[in-house]
Amino acid sequence: MRNAVYPPVRRGRLRTAPGPRTVLHRGNPSARARTERPLGDHPVPIVRVTPVLARHVDAPTEHADGATARAVLDAYFARHPQIRGYVMDDQGELRRHVTLFVGGRPIRDRAALTDRIADDEALDIMQALSGG
Amino acid sequence: MTNSPSPILVGTRKGLFTFRRDAGTWRAVDHAFAGDPVTMVLSDGRTGDTVAALRLGHFGVKLHRRARGAAAFQETSVPEYPPMPDGITMPPNPNTGRPTPWKLDMIWELAPAGAPGDRSLWCGTIPGGLFRSHDGGATWALNRSLWNREERLGWFGGGYDEAGIHSIAPDPRAPRSLLVGVSCGGIWRSDDDGGSWRVVGSGLRADYMPPEKAYDPGIQDPHLLVRCPAAPDRIWVQHHNGIFRSDDGADTFVECGPPAPSGFGFAVAVHPRDPDTAWFVPAQKDEKRIPVDGRLVVLRTRDGGRSFTAISKGLPSGDAWDLVYRHALAVDDSGEIIAFGSTTGSLWISEDGGTSWSHVTAHLPPINVVRFAART
Numbered sequence: 013m014r015n016a017v018y019p020p021v022r023r024g025r026l027r028t029a030p031g032p033r034t035v036l037h038r039g040n041p042s043a044r045a046r047t048e049r050p051l052g053d054h055p056v057p058i059v060r061v062t063p064v065l066a067r068h069v070d071a072p073t074e075h076a077d078g079a080t081a082r083a084v085l086d087a088y089f090a091r092h093p094q095i096r097g098y099v100m101d102d103q104g105e106l107r108r109h110v111t112l113f114v115g116g117r118p119i120r121d122r123a124a125l126t127d128r129i130a131d132d133e134a135l136d137i138m139q140a141l142s143g144g
Numbered sequence: 145m146t147n148s149p150s151p152i153l154v155g156t157r158k159g160l161f162t163f164r165r166d167a168g169t170w171r172a173v174d175h176a177f178a179g180d181p182v183t184m185v186l187s188d189g190r191t192g193d194t195v196a197a198l199r200l201g202h203f204g205v206k207l208h209r210r211a212r213g214a215a216a217f218q219e220t221s222v223p224e225y226p227p228m229p230d231g232i233t234m235p236p237n238p239n240t241g242r243p244t245p246w247k248l249d250m251i252w253e254l255a256p257a258g259a260p261g262d263r264s265l266w267c268g269t270i271p272g273g274l275f276r277s278h279d280g281g282a283t284w285a286l287n288r289s290l291w292n293r294e295e296r297l298g299w300f301g302g303g304y305d306e307a308g309i310h311s312i313a314p315d316p317r318a319p320r321s322l323l324v325g326v327s328c329g330g331i332w333r334s335d336d337d338g339g340s341w342r343v344v345g346s347g348l349r350a351d352y353m354p355p356e357k358a359y360d361p362g363i364q365d366p367h368l369l370v371r372c373p374a375a376p377d378r379i380w381v382q383h384h385n386g387i388f389r390s391d392d393g394a395d396t397f398v399e400c401g402p403p404a405p406s407g408f409g410f411a412v413a414v415h416p417r418d419p420d421t422a423w424f425v426p427a428q429k430d431e432k433r434i435p436v437d438g439r440l441v442v443l444r445t446r447d448g449g450r451s452f453t454a455i456s457k458g459l460p461s462g463d464a465w466d467l468v469y470r471h472a473l474a475v476d477d478s479g480e481i482i483a484f485g486s487t488t489g490s491l492w493i494s495e496d497g498g499t500s501w502s503h504v505t506a507h508l509p510p511i512n513v514v515r516f517a518a519r520t
Contacts, residue, residue: 068203094219109202
């Protein structure tokens with residue numbers, strides 16, 4: 013689950029309605045999602061985490077529902093609370109040396125993360141090239 | 145010595161190394177957190193646990209705990225600053241012009257709190273928050289009585305952009321009494337387990353301030369303070385402007401020296417049983433943080449700072465540019481084994497109270513902290 017391909021690429025619309033137990037096929041980031049629960053009726057964005065972070069904490073590539081970057085992250089962190097502190101600081105702000113790509117675009121609203129995300133898009137959590 | 149020496153924990157810019165003496169030779173036997181900056185490590189003699197603080201460049205501050213006898217560290221909670229109250233505005237930091245960030249930047253000190261058998265911990269951080277855990281680091285709370293002191297708004301960075309707490313020294317006779325050293329915010333004392341605080345340190349002198357502020361206790365830069373376990377009223381401070389000694393639990397200080405070749409430095413270690421014996425590793429001065437003439441020496445006093453000996457046996461006699469950070473000098477329980485590490489990645493160990501030194505390695509990453517593993 014730590015082998016998403018970068019730079020992030022736009023994905024075609026998913027045909028499945030993945031939920032919390034959904035993962036991508038290992039080693040094949042263009043693979044259709046497979047689900048471990050019955051199909052729903054709509055696709056949701058997918059969250060992908062830089063392998064650099066995956067060195068520190070288990071951070072699966074996984075679908076998470078939401079219409080904004082903030083909502084998708086909140087849904088993702090709700091299932092993986094151990095990741096939140098690596099991406100957000102203790103005041104709930106995006107860490108200075110972490111950046112997000114929303115549908116392949118650099119996040120514009122780093123403060124409130126209000127960037128809109130479409131159901132067939134990816135939210136990529138990346139490390140900034142500054143710092144470190 | 146009949147016992148084998150305690151292992152030495154060396155926290156570096158690129159991981160935590162453990163050195164052991166085997167057949168007379170000190171060797172690195174473990175490298176945890178390879179590649180990650182380790183800013184502090186505590187070997188807790190009460191529990192046998194080891195707690196390591198990381199400052200990941202991208203992903204923030206992390207704490208890891210290794211239980212006694214365990215092989216691996218497990219991540220635990222970090223101190224978190226509480227949400228900033230509505231309506232509060234932080235004044236600009238005089239050095240940066242920007243408000244002091246209200247968030248955790250670095251763990252600079254970890255210390256046991258409370259009585260033997262207790263699992264409480266103190267944690268000193270940048271930007272100046274003191275935290276307390278009552279459960280061995282599983283949960284933390286900001287000490288608000290210090291954080292809310294009006295004087296804190298006058299603290300400023302020394303070594304880092306923001307002020308930080310680097311020294312926490314409970315009184316072993318009465319652990320509810322403790323000292324906290326702040327760069328730059330002076331020395332603070334609590335006698336009620338952190339419930340209330342007063343600034344101490346009369347006699348400390350700050351040449352980096354305007355003359356009328358030079359003796360203001362609240363703006364001093366005590367690079368490190370240590371307390372003699374056997375004589376807890378004896379406090380040694382390696383200050384930005386020299387070496388200072390207190391005989392009354394840090395209420396008042398006298399300046400020692402200045403010793404040759406320099407009284408500037410960051411680290412100090414005190415003998416566990418002899419309060420008059422302490423070690424320092426001097427650098428030239430603030431503007432030249434290198435050994436004087438490239439000659440690395442350890443300063444030792446055995447008479448409470450009335451005289452100092454610059455020891456060079458086993459240390460490079462020239463072309464050495466090693467700087468020793470404040471936490472990178474340590475003495476073991478016997479007072480005989482001393483270790484220090486430099487920002488250029490060399491580690492030296494003495495087994496005769498600092499009289500002579502052995503160069504263990506020149507190839508470590510920059511060294512932040514050196515600690516002896518506690519005997520449990």
